[in-house]
Amino acid sequence: MKRQNARTLALIISILTYLVVGAAVFETLESKQEKSHKRKLDARKYELMRKYNLTKENFEELEHVVLQLKPHKAGIQWKFSGSFYFAITVITTIGYGHAAPSTDSGKVFCMFYALLGIPLTLVMFQSLGERINTFVRYLLHQAKKCLGMRHAEVSMANMVTVGFFSCMSTLCVGAMAFSHCEGWSFLHAFYYCFITLTTIGFGDYVALQRDDALQNDPRYVAFCFVYILTGLTVVGAFLNLVVLRFLTMNTEDERRDAKQRALTSVGKPRGEVAHLLPISASTSSTPVADDSTKAKDLKGVYTEVLHFQTICSCLWYRSKEKLRGSIPTMIPQELTFSDAYMQQNSNCPHYVEPGSTGCVCSPHQCSSISSITSGLHILSPFRVFKRRSSV
């Protein structure tokens, strides 16, 4: 089975298993408490009904009014600050539900607002998160150099550690602030921050719902908004670092497969296939020089390859790195061959104006390429993906 299909199937099965396991654990943790809580509430309810001589309908009427008053009791929800708060919960998909549009036009606008807002927000958080990661990488690099360490490169592990600590400190800072301002315990405030910053947003705990804070305490309101948006950025940066590469796995594999298919098509007329290596995976060990016609074909191909190479040297090696993961048998032969050609053309005559192609290419890099190719090992697909985030 294709790798992508196997991967997808495995993921589906994992998720279903995860849901079943989660359901079992939640049931164990919450079900008994639910039963006893319900019993207590019902007992209290009947006491009160008896005390005031309320019928079932009376109580239901009362219930209805109390429930509908709930958001109003928490403050005016739709004045500007409340609406801004609501807009945040929509486009970040947190969706507490502490306030939800009651008018039909409000619901319609909410849907259109989300339609454009959610993708925009996703892109914004990832963009900003990537910038932050790059900056952090730079800072760590400088720090390592300053500390006089031998290996000044910033590894993925370094980045993940920093990312993890940023997330934890963001949650702790929020927990402290909200436990103080909302009167929650530290654990509950931490739980609130966590549920908010993962955009789950149950709504069992919601900030700015006490003492009419939305209208009366603009500084606290500003803090909450800034906290939510900054917190989401920090979490987004961490996701950008760790998770984003996995979201493109199947697409990458498809692209690699297509290139592989294009590369292994032999002798097709021009315009049908890129003029790259015609070597199929099966013919790997015969030295090229033995077969003169084969050598001529290959030489022709390699001229093409070099021409293509100089359009974008970087790409050639990136493609090679990706192929490396899927066609290891091809590599040793073409590597040495290409090295020979590189040494012949070490002055890299085809210097292309970088501006025209958007790629970086220079004689300096060409001469060093041979040392790289002989030094690089066959990478596993996972490590190929690591390169995406330029760690």
Next chain:
Amino acid sequence: MKTQNIRTLSLILSIVFYLLIGAVVFDALESDSESSRERTLEQKLNELKNKYDFTENDYREIERVVLQSEPHRAGRQWKFTGSFYFAITVITTIGYGHAAPRTDAGKAFCMFYAVLGIPLTLVMFQSLGERINTFVRYLLRRAKQGLGLQKTEVSMGNMVLVGLLSCTSTLCIGAAAFSHFEDWTFFNAYYYCFITLTTIGFGDFVALQKKDALQKRPPYVAFSFMYILVGLTVIGAFLNLVVLRFLTVSTEEPDVRPEAREEELGTQPKDTQGDREVLEKWPSDECIAWACHHSGEDERKRCSAGQKGFNYSREAMVK
């Protein structure tokens, strides 16, 4: 300023502006209705309070009992079915809040559950979405061939159109089903499906909360779970098609300014590590298409052949 920085800055400004506009419009749409409703409800409440002559403490008791009974009224929320429903709302980040863990242990487990579950779910939906897109692309190509069309490549426009139609029909099917089962209007059911499948999940409308459905109507329960997961897959496929490329843009693009290049070249250490870093900074295969587009006619022909069936990557760069 670097391209990526400009892009990021403009995105931040757009979002802030978008939030401001949203706040103003929601204020205009909902504020009046809110104040009039509040007035009516307060009046009703005072009537009832006077009728029954509650003491202040007793009324507060009643209020507390009513609010806390709300999830219980909707049925047993934490038996296996209810917990499964809850687990779905956690890992998909929908988070209705119709039921939320009351025990501290439940809250702690919920957090750990989410930490692993949410990324796993994201990856799963994108993986499955990509498979679906590939399959749809294949079907469309076959259809175009079958119809005897001249150009049988499936363009991005085709895919986006099919994606939009799938999303809309998913929403409409859900709306029809839930308006029937939950006794909501079609509009409210549509609104519910939309809010669910975008994972916003307000909780103002929640399925399986009427007539003890979680315990008594297993086929409807199974349908609801399937609908949420399948619907999220359809949306995920559409996002994979349209939005995902924008999430990875900053990570891939090289800095093409001459000054930046000078910097990069100048500061390269003479060892292979530096070369490797430079290599890694260079762009992905998108660049092939980009380069081909900007080189001569010959190169473009050669390159487009190699990019057979992957027009979308070219279009992504030409955007």
